[in-house]
Amino acid sequence: MSRIDRLETFLQRVGDRPRVIVKITTDDGIEGWSEVYNHGPDLAISPVLSYLTEQIRGMDALRTSFISQFLLQSARFPPGAIGLAAIAAIDNALWDIAGKSAGLPVYQLLGGAVRDRVRVYAGLYSAPDIRELSDMTARLHESSGYTAFKLSPYRSELHARRFGLIARELGDYFGGVREAHPPEWEFAFDAHACLWMPREAVAMGAALAPNEPMFLEEPIRPEHLPAWSRIREELAVPLATGESLYSTHEFLGLLSAQGADIVQPDICVVGGLTQMTKIAHLAEAHYVPVAPHNPMGPLATAANVHFAAAITNFSILEYKPEPVTWCIDPYEPVDGHLELRPDRPGWGIEIDESSLGSDDWVHWERKVPTKPDGSTAWM
Structure with a gap:
């Protein structure tokens, strides 16, 4: 059994957008990787991930459906954008682990x-x-x-x-x-x-x-x-x-x-x-x-x-x-x-962790347009 041991985050960018990269490691050394959607505020993601990891540490990493349901049910109210982005990052990393554990592509x-x-x-x-x-x-x-x-x-x-x-x-x-x-x-x-x-x-x-x-x-x-x-x-x-x-x-x-x-x-x-x-x-x-x-x-x-x-x-x-x-x-x-x-x-891809050793973060935020009369509009 491969149990969830730890989760690490890396502050990176993809083009001009900030991106949090996630690695989950099991107690037998299998690594799973994912990236987080940048809803903003992006720096809020890492503490949310740390909070969720404490709830699932020690669980069997191959029980992807169980852990997904557990994380959804761990919130009193339906999780919003940041909560679901964090759950997605955990879920996707666990699927990577599941494939590597079985020696098979995820599909x-x-x-x-x-x-x-x-x-x-x-x-x-x-x-x-x-x-x-x-x-x-x-x-x-x-x-x-x-x-x-x-x-x-x-x-x-x-x-x-x-x-x-x-x-x-x-x-x-x-x-x-x-x-x-x-x-x-x-x-x-x-x-x-x-x-x-x-x-x-x-x-x-x-x-x-x-x-x-x-x-x-x-x-x-x-x-x-x-x-x-x-x-x-x-x-x-x-x-x-x-x-x-x-x-x-x-x-x-x-x-x-x-x-x-x-x-x-x-x-x-x-x-x-x-x-x-x-x-x-x-x-x-x-x-x-x-x-x-x-x-x-x-x-x-x-x-x-x-x-x-x-x-x-x-x-x-x-x-x-x-x-x-x-x-x-x-x-x-x-x-x-x-x-x-x-x-x-x-x-089916390889991550060069040495390239993640230093933060490559960029601040980005959406710009709300203004109408001729001074009111704001959807962007």
């Missing part, structure tokens, strides 16, 4: 692979001019085989102009994007929950519809499910959301309301692989594919690869290429896919 512990490789799209997160975009996509296609990309729908300041102009500008822009690229390539648009009125989300979808986007992501906030039902009913393009939802219950509410064509849970947000798998099964029962939210580093990507390999209703994975010194062999796209590593146990 084999989930029932084996249902696909040979995992398709990815490149998260570009901006709306560059057509020529600049064409240069970017051509480089990504040539180097890694990408044929799918995600862009911002905003070509100008959203809160400073009449929305009809924003929508018209987007429609013209997407038309230019289509003309400049092969017709089989796919483009999604992430609205970052910046809109507030459902009718604006419908208008944005109408602007995109003639050129058939892969999906429109998170146009409005997640709280009011009837609004999502209305948007999906009126929208002529696939509607995707889920990065701001935390639990199986929230996803069940969204799915029951028929509020999304594609769900996008984040494996580092919802409580880890254990809860992520439950969400996928709920979505499958509603005929809804899963396209995980993953603007993360190599450890989160590795966890998503194993999830995607074993889940029948997986669609496509978000991928953000950000090299780091502490991961020697990250999953990297080949022909627009991440290849499985059947000969490597656990997550």
Whole structure:
């Protein structure tokens, strides 16, 4: 039996974002690794992890389902963003340990692979001019085989102009994007929950519809499910959301309301692989594919690869290429896919702990936009 002995955290960065890296070690020396989603305040994560570790120290590290349920039940009230991010980090590290203990890739512990490789799209997160975009996509296609990309729908300041102009500008822009690229390539648009009125989300979808986007992501906030039902009913393009939802219950509410064509849970947000798998099964029962939210580093990507390999209703994975010194062999796209590593146990990647010896921390915070009248807006 491998019992949980200790948990260590390392303050690092992935690109311009802070990231807490987690290592759990068992009493027989097996190490499991994960990374934490940076909700902020990120420096609050380490003490939360220390608190949770004291509750599970000495437990059998291979009882991933038991420990996940125990940590969820250890809180009097449902854990919020920071609590679930910490639980996810523990859960994901324990799955790495389970795979290494068995000498198998994690996806084999989930029932084996249902696909040979995992398709990815490149998260570009901006709306560059057509020529600049064409240069970017051509480089990504040539180097890694990408044929799918995600862009911002905003070509100008959203809160400073009449929305009809924003929508018209987007429609013209997407038309230019289509003309400049092969017709089989796919483009999604992430609205970052910046809109507030459902009718604006419908208008944005109408602007995109003639050129058939892969999906429109998170146009409005997640709280009011009837609004999502209305948007999906009126929208002529696939509607995707889920990065701001935390639990199986929230996803069940969204799915029951028929509020999304594609769900996008984040494996580092919802409580880890254990809860992520439950969400996928709920979505499958509603005929809804899963396209995980993953603007993360190599450890989160590795966890998503194993999830995607074993889940029948997986669609496509978000991928953000950000090299780091502490991961020697990250999953990297080949022909627009991440290849499985059947000969490597656990997550299938190696962490260079010597590169984690000194903090590589960067402060980052979201900037709340201001409208012309001085009021604030969603970002």
